[in-house]
Amino acid sequence: MIDERELDAQPDAEQANLFGSDEDFHRAWQEWKGMPEFVQEDLEPWMTCLVHFGSSVPTFGAPPRVEETILVHFAAPADRRAFEALMGQPVRRVGAQQPAIWYTDGLATFERLVEQKVRHTTRKSAFIWYPKAAVGKFADKRYRDASGDTK
16 A cells, blocks of 8 residues: 555655656647547436336235336436326335336336337346437547547
8 A cells, every 4th residue: 555645755756747758748738739628418317216027016015026127217307207107107215215116017018118128237237218318429539630630
């Protein structure tokens, strides 16, 4: 583990420069000068609810039989209201539990109803955005200088 007192004791001249030399820094600065700022929007859901799939809705005194559970993310309150209307039931919070609904018609019927496939990111984690969200990509973006050369 690095002792912070050791780092503070090093003079600035001895600390590693991210760009190497001052000349490298100035060259990089000239290349990036005037670049538009990258703005990352908040992509967190406004709310997430659970959708439990099972053969029966839980009743008082009888334990529910859950076959699968997925997460449904909403970007805004209006999205949640539209989902509740589509499902024909409200999203409810029971005590301190995460908001949830029960759906007994199966995953395939649910996917047709919401017009999208459920994404299984892991064996135990599956989710959708309602309504379906456009997936943005940034990995395929490139910087071009004034001459059109890709950097």
